[in-house]
Amino acid sequence: MKYPVTKPYFTDEEMELISDSLDSGWVAQGPKVAEFEKKVAEHEGVAEGVATTSCTTALHLAMVAQGLGVGMDAIAPAFTFVATENAIVMTGATPVMCDVYRETFNIDTDELQRIVETEYEEKSGRLINKKTGNVLWGFVPVHEFGLCCEIDKVNALAKEYGLNVIEDAACALGSMAGGRHQGAFGNSSCVSFHPRKSITTGEGGMILTDDHALAKRLRELRTHGSTVSADARDKGKGFLLPEFPEAGFNYRMTDIQGAMGLAQIKKLDMIIGEKRKTVSVYNDIISRKIPGLIPPVEPEGYYHTYQSYVCMVNTDVLGQSSIEEGGKFRDALLQKLEDAGVATRQGTHAVHTLGYYRNRFGYVPEDYINAYACDRLSVALPLYVGMSADDVECIAGRIADAMNEMKR
Numbered sequence: 121m122k123y124p125v126t127k128p129y130f131t132d133e134e135m136e137l138i139s140d141s142l143d144s145g146w147v148a149q150g151p152k153v154a155e156f157e158k159k160v161a162e163h164e165g166v167a168e169g170v171a172t173t174s175c176t177t178a179l180h181l182a183m184v185a186q187g188l189g190v191g192m193d194a195i196a197p198a199f200t201f202v203a204t205e206n207a208i209v210m211t212g213a214t215p216v217m218c219d220v221y222r223e224t225f226n227i228d229t230d231e232l233q234r235i236v237e238t239e240y241e242e243k244s245g246r247l248i249n250k251k252t253g254n255v256l257w258g259f260v261p262v263h264e265f266g267l268c269c270e271i272d273k274v275n276a277l278a279k280e281y282g283l284n285v286i287e288d289a290a291c292a293l294g295s296m297a298g299g300r301h302q303g304a305f306g307n308s309s310c311v312s313f314h315p316r317k318s319i320t321t322g323e324g325g326m327i328l329t330d331d332h333a334l335a336k337r338l339r340e341l342r343t344h345g346s347t348v349s350a351d352a353r354d355k356g357k358g359f360l361l362p363e364f365p366e367a368g369f370n371y372r373m374t375d376i377q378g379a380m381g382l383a384q385i386k387k388l389d390m391i392i393g394e395k396r397k398t399v400s401v402y403n404d405i406i407s408r409k410i411p412g413l414i415p416p417v418e419p420e421g422y423y424h425t426y427q428s429y430v431c432m433v434n435t436d437v438l439g440q441s442s443i444e445e446g447g448k449f450r451d452a453l454l455q456k457l458e459d460a461g462v463a464t465r466q467g468t469h470a471v472h473t474l475g476y477y478r479n480r481f482g483y484v485p486e487d488y489i490n491a492y493a494c495d496r497l498s499v500a501l502p503l504y505v506g507m508s509a510d511d512v513e514c515i516a517g518r519i520a521d522a523m524n525e526m527k528r
């Protein structure tokens with residue numbers, strides 16, 4: 121039996137709703153997207169959802185609408201998918217990286233405070249980067265793999281210094297901290313509907329916010345900067361082109377995707393529930409039988425939605441003396457598992473080690489040592505709806521066999 125690292129969960133309903141869209145002839149952004157936005161926002165307990173073509177474009181749109189641009193810094197974790205930093209670069213601003221905790225993969229809030237308080241100085245009520253002169257705009261924390269970051273600490277720091285926060289919740293639809301869903305922490309948050317996420321629209325994203333004025337501006341900017349949506353224009357004087365007071369983007373989700381999203385959002389709680397059941401089987405077997413892997417944590421008060429089930433290679437137990445040595449072992453393990461029919465991935469990457477960022481900022485891996493360790497030592501195991509306890513047992517057996525062979 122072969123195990124993919126993940127797979128989306130569909131029923132007949134996706135096709136039925138997509139057919140509705142095709143039959144109606146309205147396939148660009150329209151009523152289905154509007155309904156999908158409402159349902160996602162309702163699920164997360166937020167007033168507004170603004171759908172986009174991806175989480176990357178959602179991040180970019182939110183950043184532009186919230187004033188991030190040239191001559192400014194935004195601080196984001198060094199261990200995240202490259203899109204977090206790329207979106208900052210797309211605005212003309214400079215990404216400043218912050219290290220993460222190895223246990224949760226999320227931004228280290230003590231380190232965040234240290235960066236703000238040592239690398240910036242206050243001038244005329246603004247925080248200025250002592251080296252570059254850039255103004256600190258704010259933070260882009262990530263809820264990595266579906267576990268919320270320490271958002272209360274991030275928000276407190278932002279409040280103290282009058283900074284902005286946009287949450288990268290690409291992996292975290294449905295995730296909670298302190299009894300609230302992501303999206304309801306007082307900031308705009310951006311989710312992804314890529315097929316590796318809990319629910320999918322093929323590609324797609326959404327900005328969630330309680331701020332009606334911001335939502336209005338996001339809707340204008342996503343439609344070329346127009347003050348009237350295509351849907352609204354169709355219902356009014358459709359023959360006249362609307363006014364375009366500023367240069368915007370075309371970041372609109374199609375109604376075909378909206379239809380798919382409507383079928384998917386109904387399944388979200390079930391999908392998360394099923395994945396969480398599988399995760400508890402994994403956690404139990406790994407902690408009993410595979411000391412060479414450290415399972416992911418769910419701290420008290422958090423609700424992890426496990427977009428991915430990401431373990432770390434336990435270099436202490438395996439006797440490896442460096443991240444490089446552990447990384448070589450991890451790569452060999454992933455190859456052996458691939459050969460044994462178990463698809464895996466490294467969790468995500470340390471962005472400062474990627475070509476563009478390395479070349480532009482001259483980073484070395486050790487600059488963000490925990491991010492580097494997570495990059496080299498993380499292992500995402502198969503997780504999707506439909507896995508049985510026997511499947512997990514079988515995967516764990518193949519991991520144990522591979523590790524035993526490697527020890528010989």
Ligand SMILES: Cc1ncc(COP(=O)(O)O)c(C=O)c1O
Nearest residue numbers: 174175176201203204290312314
């Ligand atoms: C943390 C994070 N941010 C942003 C993105 C980008 O999402 P999308 O593929 O929808 O653009 C991803 C995708 O994997 C992600 O994991």
